[in-house]
Amino acid sequence: MSSAVQITVIGDEKVGKTSLITTAATESFPEHPPPLLPPTRLPPETTTEHLPILVTDTSSRPEDRQALETAVTQADVIVLLFDTGKSQTIARLNSYWMPLLQQLGVQCPIILCGCKSDLMETDHLTLQELVQPIMSNHRQIETCMECSSRKLIFTGEVFAYAVKAVVNPVKPLFDPHALDGEGQLKELCIRALRRVFTMCDQDQDGILSDEELNNFQIKCFSAPLGPEELTGVKNVVASKMPQGVNPTGLTLAGFLFLHALFIERGRLEATWAVLRKFGYDNSLHLHPDILDSVSFARTPDQGVELTEPALAFLEHCMHRHDVDGDGALSPQEQQTLFATAPDMPWDQEPYTNCLVEVNKSGYPTLEGCLMRWRLMASKEPRSALANILYLGYDGDPASLFTITKPRRQERKPEQRSRTVFKCVMYGPRHSGTTTLLHGIAKRSLDDMQPCSAAITSVNVSSGGSAAAATAGNAPSTSGSSSAESEVTLIAECMSDGDLERLLSSPGAAEDLATADVAAFVFDTSSPESFREAHLAMMRAAEASGNCLPCMLIAAKDDLTMPAELEKECGAVCAKLGIAPPVGVSRADVTDLPAQLLATALRPSHAIPETPSLQISRQYRRMLKTTYLEFQK
Structure with missing residues (x-):
């Protein structure tokens, strides 16, 4: 991030907002805190990302409602506090605060934080049981933490985690309650990591060999893995997921398992480092800067077409996914083709109602599929660029397209x-x-x-x-040449x-x-x-x-x-x-x-x-x- 992370702290009166901010900034508990702090800067050393942090204190009094609304709508992340010793403040999370944030259209991550944990009378399990329904109903909530400003317990960690929720958010990657309380990677994350795996699998054998795994490590983290580290990684996978490794290397299942393990152990920065190295933004789509690197500026009578390198790459991809070799792509083969993309572009207009050549089973032939790609390049070149990159193209994006001459010249x-x-x-x-x-x-x-x-x-x-x-x-339009094209x-x-x-x-x-x-x-x-x-x-x-x-x-x-x-x-x-x-x-x-x-x-x-x-x-x-x- 190029500017300070904007953190807004909200909650009921006297839950400890001002005390938490003051303690994090000064590492001392204020016995007589002021009613409201001005915007407070925390030192970059507060977090491992070393980013500047600006914390905004708020008041929940009705007369300060406008200032509160402004602060939450400008926030990169919101820390919503409650008093662990007062059940009514927990109830108001669901009855007042989350509905208010939804009403204001807040989309940023939210961190729940139970203050005054040193005074908490209920046991830890009971507190989690109280908060869990709220977290299940509101997927914007990243996590729930506890802290004590008086005892200096986890006060700095609250803001450190808030910064991580902005820089390395968990929500796009992982659902901690997907399978009977056990977490799993989200679909978009799986698709993105599958693309990373495919691009690193240079010989396309479905396995990351030691050499390919090492190249991946150098590309993403600028450091190779030693022989013992490589063995250690594979042993960890083999102990939990036997199908994740085989004698020649790491399978896709093992690769996905490793990243799920990173996330569960709080190592989100590792997975995000990989995803960002391969061009993803926080929504797990290719970063707009990558797509903006190719200009499609043209006059209305000029068109956008795929180049020979683009067509050759697409033909290679489609032949590879034509597993039955019938010269066409079945619905399942089409889904597999786009398994590394966020979605299936051909399930959307204008492609669903566009007729192309099909085989006897009604599946588009490989030539028919190329026709769809040509249509996408003509009508939505930016989408065509994105989808070719999602398929794993790693060359110069500008080499994929050409802008035709004005029509008068083309005639x-x-x-x-x-x-x-x-x-x-x-x-x-x-x-x-x-x-x-x-x-x-x-x-x-x-x-x-x-x-x-x-x-x-x-x-x-x-x-x-x-x-x-x-x-x-x-x-004749073909001139003097008898060559056909x-x-x-x-x-x-x-x-x-x-x-x-x-x-x-x-x-x-x-x-x-x-x-x-x-x-x-x-x-x-x-x-x-x-x-x-x-x-x-x-x-x-x-x-x-x-x-x-x-x-x-x-x-x-x-x-x-x-x-x-x-x-x-x-x-x-x-x-x-x-x-x-x-x-x-x-x-x-x-x-x-x-x-x-x-x-x-x-x-x-x-x-x-x-x-x-x-x-x-x-x-x-x-x-x-x-x-x-x-x-x-």
């Missing part, structure tokens, strides 16, 4: 480096968008499910051919509500600038469906600043389009200067991804001639004419 074939393209798709109700998304993701149409997006791979050369077909005699297409579907929120927001132009192409779907047999799609396309085109490539998709193409609608559709497309709708049937969506990509890569014939675009072009022509006449 030049010789400068193209972008490998992920985004399509926003809208269709009125019952227009068939869900069917299209399933087809794009190569998913069975016999098992339709609600979805909001689909991801697939598209051959760039196919995109070029489709572009030529879509744009008349436009040249694949890119990723992310198709996101918007509901009526999503579209309305997007188009009515002040940042609509920037939001639409993240898309490479927009597709508007309508039911081939429904004139009303076409008109809704047409209106949505016009609004989106104008909201984007008339720079969004658009295409119409006539879904359910196996149905007959009414002659009147066919005529209306042709007139609309001719007026807007865009290609006729792409016909797609339920049975065949194969060519649609390539056609979407083609429109994204060759947008010149896909920008609708909206009224605002026509006015803009007329204005530019007028300026040009005026300029030429002026030059004459």
